[in-house]
Amino acid sequence: MVKVRRNKVEQPPEVCPLGECMSLISGAWSPHVIWYLRDGPRRFSELRGDIKGVSAKVLTARLRQLERDGVVIRREVDSSPPTVEYSLSELGAELRPAIAAIVDVGHRLKQRR
Amino acid sequence: MVKVRRNKVEQPPEVCPLGECMSLISGAWSPHVIWYLRDGPRRFSELRGDIKGVSAKVLTARLRQLERDGVVIRREVDSSPPTVEYSLSELGAELRPAIAAIVDVGHRLKQRR
DNA sequence: CCGAGCGGTTACCTGCAGGTAACCCGAATA
DNA sequence: TATTCGGGTTACCTGCAGGTAACCGCTCGG
Numbered sequence: 315m316v317k318v319r320r321n322k323v324e325q326p327p328e329v330c331p332l333g334e335c336m337s338l339i340s341g342a343w344s345p346h347v348i349w350y351l352r353d354g355p356r357r358f359s360e361l362r363g364d365i366k367g368v369s370a371k372v373l374t375a376r377l378r379q380l381e382r383d384g385v386v387i388r389r390e391v392d393s394s395p396p397t398v399e400y401s402l403s404e405l406g407a408e409l410r411p412a413i414a415a416i417v418d419v420g421h422r423l424k425q426r427r
Numbered sequence: 428m429v430k431v432r433r434n435k436v437e438q439p440p441e442v443c444p445l446g447e448c449m450s451l452i453s454g455a456w457s458p459h460v461i462w463y464l465r466d467g468p469r470r471f472s473e474l475r476g477d478i479k480g481v482s483a484k485v486l487t488a489r490l491r492q493l494e495r496d497g498v499v500i501r502r503e504v505d506s507s508p509p510t511v512e513y514s515l516s517e518l519g520a521e522l523r524p525a526i527a528a529i530v531d532v533g534h535r536l537k538q539r540r
Numbered sequence: 541c542c543g544a545g546c547g548g549t550t551a552c553c554t555g556c557a558g559g560t561a562a563c564c565c566g567a568a569t570a
Numbered sequence: 571t572a573t574t575c576g577g578g579t580t581a582c583c584t585g586c587a588g589g590t591a592a593c594c595g596c597t598c599g600g
Binding site: 330331332333334335336338339340342345346349405408409411412413414415416417418419420421422423424 | 444445446447448449451452453455459521525526528530531532533534535536
């Protein structure tokens with residue numbers, strides 16, 4: 315019967331950063347968007363095809379939010395027919411390694427299942 | 428007036444891994460739990476103190492889910508008074524770099540704001 | 541004996557992310 | 571002329587994560 319450790323919290327590491335960043339990639343689909351934009355711009359309907367199971371409404375909502383947060387950039391292309399091109403901003407590019415790390419764990423998860 | 432690119436989706440990268448892993452760390456508080464367990468076991472009320480703003484109910488729920496998913500390990504310690512110790516499983520440890528990457532981006536986010 | 545701390549549980553309520561389905565305009569194609 | 575495609579918008583509905591508050595049994599310290 316050992317006495318309970320009543321240890322102090324060492325260095326409360328001020329982890330607001332976690333919430334800060336999580337708010338950018340929270341929402342079921344945001345990480346997918348960032349992931350599929352990792353190698354360059356993509357059009358709306360390309361993303362719809364890439365990300366299986368997402369509806370137009372939700373994809374629009376996520377893209378708008380990511381745009382407001384400064385993660386992706388929306389560019390209307392004056393082509394025929396007019397199209398819209400989404401790409402990662404500088405900030406969005408910084409998120410790539412984080413998403414990549416998550417994908418990496420996901421891979422190993424599948425491997426062992 | 429340029430014709431629209433009708434490019435094919437190159438290498439549909441089979442990104443179920445993303446959803447796979449996101450399901451482990453989704454929920455506002457799961458990443459925090461993993462983060463605060465990164466350096467070793469912690470007791471329930473230590474975690475409550477670490478993670479500012481989380482209620483007992485929600486913390487319990489997240490811990491139970493993470494336990495079911497095999498991410499954390501719950502251990503009742505026969506001390507006096509009895510306490511409960513949570514730690515990362517091997518799988519949980521694999522999530523550390525992903526969380527660290529997110530925290531890292533969060534830091535740079537705060538820096539520039 | 542009283543109160544506090546530990547590790548929760550239970551009941552109740554709320555918001556909002558997400559799903560479905562229908563509809564929109566303009567340009568290009570058949 | 572009618573249909574398709576691109577890029578959405580709108581209305582409506584649902585589930586569940588999360589918040590609040592009260593309560594619980596046990597043990598320890600004063």
